[in-house]
Amino acid sequence: MNFSEIIRYKSLMRTLFLILVCAANTYAAAITGIKLPEGEKFSLKAYEIEGVYYIESASLARFLGGKETIDFFGKYGEIEFDGYEIEYSLFSRFLRSGESVFNIYKPVRFRDGAFLLPIRYLIDVLNQVSPNDLDWDGRTLTVSPLTYNITGINAFQKINGVLIEIYLKEELRFDVVKTDDSWIYVTVSEGKVDSLALERRIPVDAVYTVKTYQFDRSAQISIRMRPKDFTFTSKLRKDPLRIQILVRGEGFVDSSLVSSDYAEENFSDNTIDVIVIDPGHGGEDFGATGPSNIKEKDIVLKIAKHLYSYLADDERFKPIMTRQDDVFVPLSKRTALANSVGGDMFISIHANASENKKARGLISFSLADAKTDQARAAATLENSSIRFENMEDQKQYLTDLDFTLRDMIQTEFQRESADLADIIQKNINKSAKINSRGVDQAGFFVLDKAYMPAVLIETAFISNRDDEKLLKKNDFHKKTAKAIYESIVTFKEKYDNLKGSSN
Numbered sequence: 001m002n003f004s005e006i007i008r009y010k011s012l013m014r015t016l017f018l019i020l021v022c023a024a025n026t027y028a029a030a031i032t033g034i035k036l037p038e039g040e041k042f043s044l045k046a047y048e049i050e051g052v053y054y055i056e057s058a059s060l061a062r063f064l065g066g067k068e069t070i071d072f073f074g075k076y077g078e079i080e081f082d083g084y085e086i087e088y089s090l091f092s093r094f095l096r097s098g099e100s101v102f103n104i105y106k107p108v109r110f111r112d113g114a115f116l117l118p119i120r121y122l123i124d125v126l127n128q129v130s131p132n133d134l135d136w137d138g139r140t141l142t143v144s145p146l147t148y149n150i151t152g153i154n155a156f157q158k159i160n161g162v163l164i165e166i167y168l169k170e171e172l173r174f175d176v177v178k179t180d181d182s183w184i185y186v187t188v189s190e191g192k193v194d195s196l197a198l199e200r201r202i203p204v205d206a207v208y209t210v211k212t213y214q215f216d217r218s219a220q221i222s223i224r225m226r227p228k229d230f231t232f233t234s235k236l237r238k239d240p241l242r243i244q245i246l247v248r249g250e251g252f253v254d255s256s257l258v259s260s261d262y263a264e265e266n267f268s269d270n271t272i273d274v275i276v277i278d279p280g281h282g283g284e285d286f287g288a289t290g291p292s293n294i295k296e297k298d299i300v301l302k303i304a305k306h307l308y309s310y311l312a313d314d315e316r317f318k319p320i321m322t323r324q325d326d327v328f329v330p331l332s333k334r335t336a337l338a339n340s341v342g343g344d345m346f347i348s349i350h351a352n353a354s355e356n357k358k359a360r361g362l363i364s365f366s367l368a369d370a371k372t373d374q375a376r377a378a379a380t381l382e383n384s385s386i387r388f389e390n391m392e393d394q395k396q397y398l399t400d401l402d403f404t405l406r407d408m409i410q411t412e413f414q415r416e417s418a419d420l421a422d423i424i425q426k427n428i429n430k431s432a433k434i435n436s437r438g439v440d441q442a443g444f445f446v447l448d449k450a451y452m453p454a455v456l457i458e459t460a461f462i463s464n465r466d467d468e469k470l471l472k473k474n475d476f477h478k479k480t481a482k483a484i485y486e487s488i489v490t491f492k493e494k495y496d497n498l499k500g501s502s503n
Helices: 003-025 057-063 119-129 296-312 331-340 373-388 391-397 403-408 410-432 465-472 474-502
Strands: 026-035 040-049 052-056 067-071 076-081 084-089 094-097 100-103 109-111 114-118 133-136 140-144 150-158 161-168 174-178 183-189 207-214 218-225 231-237 242-248 274-279 318-321 345-352 362-367 436-442 454-461
Touching: 026 052, 040 057, 040 109, 040 114, 052 057, 052 119, 057 067, 057 076, 057 114, 084 119, 094 119, 100 119, 114 119, 119 133, 119 150, 150 218, 161 183, 161 218, 174 231, 174 242, 183 242, 274 296, 274 331, 296 318, 296 345, 296 454, 296 474, 331 345, 345 474, 362 410, 410 436, 410 454, 410 474, 454 465, 454 474, 465 474
Parallel strands: 026 140, 274 318, 274 345, 345 454, 362 436
Antiparallel strands: 026 040, 040 052, 052 114, 067 076, 076 084, 084 094, 094 100, 109 114, 133 140, 150 161, 161 242, 174 183, 183 218, 207 218, 231 242, 362 454
16 A cells, blocks of 8 residues: 555545444434335345434445445445446535436435435435336335336526426437417327326426326426527437426526626626636635634635736726625525626636645646546535535536536637636746646536636645645735736737637
């Protein structure tokens, strides 16, 4: 075992020790698993923790006839069954299956060498990705052959419209039409619809009601929209299998996402001028804390205010801050603000932290799948802020790096974001005299759905005593902010010229 493996092993042991210390509120429980139609019974290992039943992941894998893979150092696991898979990580309230991420509301736990998953919320996920029907009555987990192949519906408010998803158990032919009286009719050949699961209140105001109709060789889902004038596009998506309908039109933008301070201003033009500055964390979310107890949320706000001043003094720019005081702003609301005001650039400012107290230096990130341990660690640290969000705000992450709008819009800005991160990295390194750890990429929630060049800057390691000394100095705040401002100017001149030459 080399030195880095020893460090990771010790970190894991510390984590497991904390889990065992907290085990006083954990009670072993026996639940029954039944496979229909044969009626075969299984004894499944479970625990009751703070009034919530958790099933042991290994036990669940065996019951589903699949297998589990665990990475103890990475603290995550995966169950594969019937050609499907679900992935989970310790302490996370989210599961991944294919392209989609699902909120399970309770954190994944660890006990006796196995991950523990909350049964009640897990069933909802499994019923969207599994070819079978699963039911949980509080003591018994039942799996049975497919009864319905249309199992659920949901809708999500997006910046440019409403995304409706109808979940399927198998690939089916479908047709979507719009009527003059604002109905959308989805007819699914050979569809068998679970009416109880579909005829429910949809958490988007633009969807008035949902009705279902079962016929001999098809099923129809009728969706009544509130606004009358709209267009739509539809497609079949996989992982999980679902029909997606993206509805666009006047009246389909969520006005709550638009900042009243800027709603009357028109910032849309062809030049780069609206710069959205995002000081990380805030309020009850302190971010990382240094050896002398300084808080990340306070340091990054100071840097952000200096950057705001530099940009405000330059008549070419219209700076906007996601927060100007010590308040908590949900991660999804930050980019929602940036999109609603027509932002041309999104700059999120943070301070890094590591269990390795010798780690120090500057890193700039753009949004993409992480390819290094450094990037994954930084994303995990910053994404942990979702624990301070309420349930409605957490629902914004159900689709994780939103595949529909990201495919259409966001990928356009990946190259520009990487270029901006590189310019910022070089300028801060030169101006603030801090060690550069390079430019990287990772899946930061706060950058997700920012339809503009967007970067996250880890200005220094607050966990390192030398870097912490820098983060305390107003001179470092000013130099860092000035370097970011100069980077924005350089980026603007480069890309405004490119736009001009293409017109």
